[in-house]
Each structure stands twice: as C-alpha cells, then as structure tokens.
Amino acid sequence: MVIFSVYLVNKAGGLIYQYDNYVPRAEAEKTFSFPLDLVLKHHDEKVVVSFGQRDGIRVGHAVLSINGVDVIGKNTAEGKDILEYLKDASNYPVSIRFGRARLSSNEKLMLASMFHSLVVFLRLFAIGSQLSPDAGSSGIEMLETDVFKLHCFQTLTGIKFIVLADPRQSGIDALLRKIYEIYSDFALKNPFYSLEMPIRCELFDQNLKSALEIAEKAGNFGAGS
Amino acid sequence: MTVHNLYIFDRNGNCLFYNEWNRKKQAGISKDEEFKLMYGMLFSIRSFVSKMSPLDMKEGFLSFQTSKYRLHYYETPSGLKFVLNTDLSVSNARDTLQHIYSNLYVEHIVKNPVCVLGHGLDSELFSSRLDAFIRALPYYSPRAA
Numbered sequence: 001m002v003i004f005s006v007y008l009v010n011k012a013g014g015l016i017y018q019y020d021n022y023v024p025r026a027e028a029e030k031t032f033s034f035p036l037d038l039v040l041k042h043h044d045e046k047v048v049v050s051f052g053q054r055d056g057i058r059v060g061h062a063v064l065s066i067n068g069v070d071v072i073g074k075n076t077a078e079g080k081d082i083l084e085y086l087k088d089a090s091n092y093p094v095s096i097r098f099g100r101a102r103l104s105s106n107e108k109l110m111l112a113s114m115f116h117s118l119v120v121f122l123r124l125f126a127i128g129s130q131l132s133p134d135a136g137s138s139g140i141e142m143l144e145t146d147v148f149k150l151h152c153f154q155t156l157t158g159i160k161f162i163v164l165a166d167p168r169q170s171g172i173d174a175l176l177r178k179i180y181e182i183y184s185d186f187a188l189k190n191p192f193y194s195l196e197m198p199i200r201c202e203l204f205d206q207n208l209k210s211a212l213e214i215a216e217k218a219g220n221f222g223a224g225s
Numbered sequence: 226m227t228v229h230n231l232y233i234f235d236r237n238g239n240c241l242f243y244n245e246w247n248r249k250k251q252a253g254i255s256k257d258e259e260f261k262l263m264y265g266m267l268f269s270i271r272s273f274v275s276k277m278s279p280l281d282m283k284e285g286f287l288s289f290q291t292s293k294y295r296l297h298y299y300e301t302p303s304g305l306k307f308v309l310n311t312d313l314s315v316s317n318a319r320d321t322l323q324h325i326y327s328n329l330y331v332e333h334i335v336k337n338p339v340c341v342l343g344h345g346l347d348s349e350l351f352s353s354r355l356d357a358f359i360r361a362l363p364y365y366s367p368r369a370a
Contacts, residue, residue, distance in 0.1 A: 004279045024280050058281050100281065107276065114273050118266070131263055133229030133248045133310045137293035145274050146284040164279065 003212050004148060004164040006179065007108075010196045011158030013116030015109045017199040021212050027064065027099035028056035034092040040083060045073045046101055047082045062101035067094060112162075115140075119152065119160065151176060159183070175215040182207045226364045229294060229310035231355075233330070235343055236304025238264045242346045246359060267298065267306065287319070301326060315364045329355050 004024075008017035032038075039051035040063070047063040064070065066085070069077045076085055085091055103111070119139030143150040144167065153161045153176035161179050163172055186204040187193050193201060230245035240260035252259045267286075274286045288297045290313060297315075299307040299322035307322040333351040334340045340348055359365055 022279075026280060060275075060281065100279075103276070111273060111277055114269065118269060118273065131252065131259065131266065132250060132291070132294065133245070134293040134312070135250045137291045139291060140289050141291055143270070143274070143289040144287045145278065145282055146287060147278055147280040147282050150277070164277065 002166050003169060003175075003216055004166070006164075006208065006212070007112055007115075007160075007162040008179075008183070008199065009112045009116050009160040009162065012196065013113040013120075014196070015112035016197065017204075018105075018108055018112075019205075019208060021209075023102075025099075026056075026058075026061075027097055028061075029065075029095060029097040030055055030057065031093050031095045034089040036086055040086070042074055042083065047071070047074050048101070049098065057098045060100070061098040063096055064099050065097040068097075115152075115162065116160065119154070153177070153180065155180060169216075171215055171218045174218075175211065178211045178215075179208060182211060226314050226366050227312050228315075228359055228362065228365050229312070231310075231325075231359070232260070232263060232306075232308040233346070234260075234264055234267075234306040234308070236306075237343070238268070239343065239345075240264070241344070242351075244352070244356065244359075246365070263308065267308065288317075297322060299323060299326070305330070311364065321362065325355065325358070329358065 002022045004022055005018065005020045007015060010016050037052060037054070038049050038057065040047050041050045042048075043050075049057060049059050049061050051059065053059055063082055066076055066082070071077065071082060072079075074082055076082055086094070139152070139154065140150075141152055143152075147167070148164050149167045149169070149172075151163045151165065151172045153173075155161075161176050161183070163176060163179075165172055182204060183199075186207055187199045187201055188195075190201050190203075193199065227247045229248050230243070232240060233242040235241050238261075240256075240263075243256065243260070254262075270289070271286055275282065285300070286298055288295055290296070293313070294310050295313055295315060297309045297311065297318040299319060305326065307325060309318050309322055311318060329351060333348055333354060334346055335342070337348060337350075340346065346352075
C-alpha cells in the first residue's frame with residue numbers, strides 16, 4: 001500500500017527531519033446557497049465543520065478556499081472573518097472547498113514532541129512500573145488506528161525513527177533499520193551536520209526516498225510487519 | 226498468552242471499573258492516581274492520533290504495543306472507554322471489548338435500575354460475569370505466560 005510520512009525525533013523531543021511521502025487528497029468543492037446547511041466554527045486559527053456531513057465534506061474538515069480563492073487561516077483572502085462573511089446573505093451563492101487541514105510545520109513540531117513525551121512517559125512509568133502491567137517495558141513501538149499504523153524505532157542513543165504507513169503495509173521493521181543506516185551514513189558522516197539539529201542533506205533525502213520506494217514495492221499484504 | 230488488566234472509563238474520565246488478572250508489576254501509586262494517569266495518556270493519544278492521521282478516521286485509535294504488552298482500546302459513541310492490557314500474542318481484542326460492552330455492561334449495568342450511571346460499578350453480578358468471561362477467553366492462561 002503506501003507509506004504516508006517519516007519523522008525523526010531527537011532525544012530531546014525536537015523534530016529533526018520530516019518527509020511526507022504521500023499526502024492523500026480528500027477535498028470537496030461545493031456551491032452553497034443561503035443559509036449554509038453546515039455548522040462551522042473556529043478551531044486553532046482555522047474554520048472547521050463541526051456538524052453536518054454531506055457530499056464528501058466531513059466533520060473536522062477545514063475551509064480551504066472560497067470562490068476559488070485560498071483562505072488565510074480563519075480569514076478570507078481580503079482579510080475578512082470567514083464566519084462573518086458567510087453570515088451575509090448577499091455573498092451567496094458561494095463556492096467553498098473543504099478538506100483535511102494540512103499540518104503546518106509548527107504543528108508537526110508540536111506533534112513530534114507530543115509523541116516524544118508519550119514514549120518517554122510510558123518508558124519512565126515502565127521503570128517506575130506505574131502504568132505498565134509488566135516489568136521492563138519499552139515505550140510505544142507501534143500504534144494502530146483504522147487508517148494508519150505508526151511504527152517507532154528508538155535507537156540506543158535516543159533518536160526515534162517514526163514511520164506512518166497503511167495498516168496493511170508490511171516490512172516496516174526492515175525499513176526503520178534501513179532509515180537508521182541511511183541516517184548514520186549520510187547525516188552523521190556529513191561534516192557540516194551538527195548533532196541534534198535539523199537534517200538538511202541532499203544525499204540523505206535521496207537515499208530515504210529510494211528506501212521508501214523499495215519498501216512500498218516490497219509488499220502490502222503481509223500478515224504483520 | 227495472558228490478560229493483564231481491564232479499565233472502564235466513562236466520558237468524563239471517571240474510572241468506573243478496574244480489575245486485574247495477571248498483572249506482574251503493581252503501580253507504586255494509589256489506584257486513583259493510576260486511573261488519572263491512564264486516562265490522561267489515552268486522552269493525549271486520541272488527540273495526537275486525530276491530528277496526525279492523513280485521512281479521515283472512523284474508529285480512530287485501536288491499540289498500541291510496547292516491547293512487553295499491548296493495550297487495546299474501544300470507545301463507544303456515548304464516550305464509554307474500555308481498555309484491556311494483554312501480552313503481545315493477542316493481536317486483536319476488539320470483539321472481546323465489544324462483547325464486554327454489549328453483553329455484560331449493557332445487560333447488567335444499564336438494564337439494572339439500582340446501578341447509578343457515572344459512578345463506580347459495584348454490581349456483583351457484573352463483576353462475576355466479567356471475571357468468568359475473561360477467564361474463559363482462549364488467550365487467558367497465566368501459566369503459559
């Protein structure tokens with residue numbers, strides 16, 4: 001199937017590398033007449049659907065553009081508040097495009113450190129054996145949802161390699177080790193790379209991409225990975 | 226092959242029910258603290274997963290595993306949360322959790338007028354049926370573990 005994205009998190013919880021391999025397009029554009037039959041609300045500097053799913057528009061989708069013009073956060077391109085704009089009957093009919101909000105790089109940083117704290121939290125509490133029912137447990141190694149599986153490989157030095165993939169994708173364990181190898185070869189041996197800092201290295205990019213391609217071809221219906 | 230423990234949380238984060246079968250390590254903190262930690266962790270995982278997901282989700286978070294155990298999660302539309310810890314050999318406990326909800330919780334708690342919803346479940350019938358059900362599971366065998 002597909003591998004969605006790769007994250008590298010350093011031992012302090014900072015995101016040092018992120019690559020989106022495949023971004024599914026789930027967008028729907030529709031022309032509305034007054035009044036709007038969706039309930040919209042502000043959420044995190046965006047306007048999202050809070051109630052009323054129809055025609056491919058789902059709860060949680062954000063407004064991406066109005067009449068073909070991309071919106072800027074919670075304002076229209078002219079700088080007016082979207083909710084105010086849509087309350088005005090004279091602006092109708094209006095064509096709105098909805099889709100899953102893209103993660104901004106800031107949000108990615110935040111999610112990386114959030115995951116880091118989850119892993120550290122679990123491991124710390126495993127040592128103190130507070131939540132873990134068994135002794136000597138590691139942090140999260142695999143997290144499963146109905147649309148993706150998150151695989152995490154932590155090296156002894158504390159770097160975490162995180163791969164988001166389709167639940168049916170197999171061979172992720174080998175891929176994670178391959179990424180570790182690429183990291184050691186092309187990031188760590190680069191004299192211009194300073195440890196724990198974001199990786200900006202062309203060879204690393206290239207090799208990572210080809211490793212992902214190989215992994216995607218390698219198979220998609222393995223029982224487990 | 227074993228079942229460690231089971232938590233049931235309501236939509237407000239109160240722990241309604243807890244039981245353990247083959248838990249090897251006890252938390253060094255009070256049960257109340259442990260429930261709060263567990264609920265807080267599940268809450269952050271849920272929000273993490275919903276932001277991280279590249280596609281729209283239906284069920285959302287299902288399970289996670291560490292090197293030692295696997296945590297299975299099932300949430301009903303009314304916000305009731307069932308959490309089951311097993312060892313790694315149990316790959317899918319969704320049917321089990323659904324069974325606990327529909328055949329044990331609904332039958333013995335919701336249909337019992339004496340049980341006040343939103344408080345700890347102190348129904349003896351529920352506890353004993355649940356215990357019998359868990360002990361009868363194909364993957365419940367503490368000795369083999």
